[in-house]
Amino acid sequence: MTITSDSLQDRLQQAREKREASTTLSQTSLRLFDGEGDGIAGLWIDRFGEVIIVHLREDRRALQEQLRGLSPHLPELFGVSSGYLRIHETDPKNSALHSAVLLFGDPIEELWVKEGALEFLVRPSQQVNGGLFLDARDLRCELARISSGKRVLNTFAFTGTLGIAAFSGDALEVVQVDISKSILRWAKENYERNFSSSPRDGMRFIAEDSRSFMARENRRIEGGKEPYDIVLIDPPAFGRSDGKPFRLLSELENLIQSGVSLLAEGGELFISCNVRQIGFEHLEKVASREGSRLGRRITNLERLLPPSDFTNRSLNAAHLRGIRLRVS
Template sequence: MPALDQALRAALAHRQPLLNELYAQGTDCYRLFHGSQEGAGGLTIDRYGPQLLVQSFHQSLERDQLLQLAEQCQASLGDELLLVYNDRSRGNSRVDRSDPVYQAAPEALEDLIGHEWGLNYRVRGRHAGQDPLLFLDLRNARGWVKAHSTDKSVLNLFAYTCGVGLSAAAGGAREVVNLDFAEGNLAVGRENGALNPELPAMQFVQSDYFPAIRQLAGLPINARRGQKLPHYPRLAQRQFDLVLLDPPAWAKSAFGTVDLLRDYQSLLKPAILATADDGVLICCNNLAKVALSDWREQVLRCAEKLGRPVRDCQVLAPAADFPSLDGQPPLKTLILQF
């Protein structure tokens, strides 16, 4: 416990300059403790507006440990926050909803509002899924999109709860299309839009990635051998000025397999073709075992083979609340200018 206490104190002190920047830009959603890099593997502590979310992935915290960590964070921030503890040390990192260590107060589990880049986001400590509704390590990418979307058409692939789309709308995009397979994710995206009524309306497309992106790219849709294709929405071939590709590590459907380790190209190729000439494709890879240099080379080679060579490639690192001791954070983001 003393070692964890000391590690958290160091992490909180290290973040103070960043927190001053975040408050100035209208952000109160950020990581306070990134345990894998700051001395306690499998432990994360995040702030989501009025909520303090503690999650343990390797072993459960004891109640006294949890309360002391929460008190330490609140004392450092000078704010009273609503504590939620998600013990995810069981199989497949699933939340233990029986809460044997700590039962959150009812008000901590209500629908709350957090803020990032001056925008309002839905916050829920518990919902049907396992992960928080806003992935904090993608904040810099959302900020980049907000700053570079003026009068652009934007396609947000694997949109989840549509934070990138919301950022594009706030940045003055003339059109924003959010695409995700899960209606529950898009429903939260619609909530996020409603929480920012001053922004123009976004579009939402519920579809498997492969049939949607292949139609937009003008490529055929192939069924697995011996399988009949399920229904999918029909989309016209077209290109967008700005495309965001942030896929999960692995997923399988009747249309294909998302596999960032073995077959990133099958995701990337149609996304490149759906990006306009002189457009921008932002692509992400969140696998820690994939080296940035190797993946970057793979991405650039794929674009070259398609006859769409990249004029400029920028690496966008996560913010300082996601430190990386070796300079190789799990989330890797490339901004490709065609």
């Protein structure tokens, strides 16, 4: 179906009104348009304060002309000053290699955006998601609520926002692990922004392959080290570590097994997965099976879902899909 400029503008307006009615528009950062959920597959728009990032799937490149034609109206429609456009190629690895291009307004290399009492650094043109996963907003809120006095391990930490949310909820200790030193520097910037005025011990950043770190921690726990109360596993769909490829499809069982092994009695594992081939049922099945292998009983299985501004709930949607479980 051909999408005209008028029909595109109508869809964007409807999406805005939908979020306005549900009060999510009051969020500083949110998904303004969510593909099929708002009527146009392959198009999604994220707002970070005064900036939007317009994402287009490669097979929807034809919409670029309409978007550029509408660009004078987008600041008023979405309440922003600048916008970037990012094309997502069929191979996600290629998408990550290219910067987003300016669609309208002045370039904004970086900005701080508020999320509740926290602030996070966003670099709109650099990372595919700007450095902040909007679909994990509710998860960050929950971690802040439940982490008081707990030891938290955040693997594949990226810019550290999950661990920072846990620390803001008075976690006793938060260990942030990621293979990328540059990404961990970003995580440290987020940490310093939020806690420099009230510093306290308990936050550590470790540049290491998350799989290797979990294996070493398991050996330490077997040797008497105190286990964790909360383990967060939020891996990418693909990557490389020490020259070896990482693919979540083939790593999932080992990751869940490692996470469960690291937990104290009554501890909780949160694992997310944005690989379209892995559904909730598969995650739940693998978690139960790996728990049984370890002699740990899995209880309180819950599904992790994105916030309500993510309206595309199809299995093909590329957003938060995960589970939360307790072990005993």
